[in-house]
Amino acid sequence: MALPSPRMAQAGRRQVPAPSIYTYNILIDCCHRACRPDLGPAFFGRLLNTGITMSVITYISLFKCLCDMKRTEEALNVLLHRMPDDLPNVISYSVILKSFCDSGRSQLALDLLQMMAKKGADHSPDAMSYNIVxxxxxxxxxxxxxxxLFHEMMQQGVVPDMATYNSVIDALCKARAMDKAEVVLRSMVHNGVQPDVVTYNSLIQGYSTLGQLKEVARLLKVMRSQGVMPSVVTYNSLMDYLCKHGRIKEAEEILDSMAVNGRKPDLILYYAPWVRYRRIPC
Known part of the structure; x- marks a missing residue:
């Protein structure tokens, strides 16, 4: 058998570099992404024993694992009492805010949000934090x-973004508070945020539910004037209302306008009350 060359022997004796903070950050984050959050705290414990200085990314990955396991209070305890004071940022807080809200405990998220505001500029909540709560x-x-909270957000000087406005407008439309939704829409435009198709879909759905088709027609006109093309969701809302109220001719006109605007009916439309009145070729 041939002996290994000196170069191969030298390579065999080469030491493997010790894991760095980047190694552990990747490992803990992979535990979250691979749906094995139970392994995240184990890697974090091993990291503690190495004496390696941790980064905010380390803690954020740990928080994601703990929140995945419904151990949000434990993540909050680490954030408030074990994490170095100079490390927490808005993202680390937002992971925990979202976990509280996802589990139906938005009041606890609000308490944490207000705590963030009291801690100063480095921890002040941003638009994303407010959007979550x-x-x-x-x-x-x-x-x-x-x-x-939406009004408090603006009073604190935090400018709402598209996600904020769309969330508020959609909820008000579902609550049939169209007058309030219109006020928020005007505020949105005044603050330089251009409504998109999601914004208009919420308003159209709200007015359709109330049977105010004149307002729907007005919104469709405004959409087109602003270069916002109606989506399939927009048409679905309109046709669902029209078919349920027996206004088949108007529904047919909407269907024809979809073709003109390059929109094809989707499965929701095929299974809507529309099929009771007219066959649509598959």
């Missing part, structure tokens, strides 16, 4: 609390 309250049916 506002959306959480809406999902829990707490429309009043969500709207109050």
């Amino acid at each position: 506002i959306d959480g309250f809406f999902k829990e049916g707490e429309v009043s609390k969500a709207c109050d």
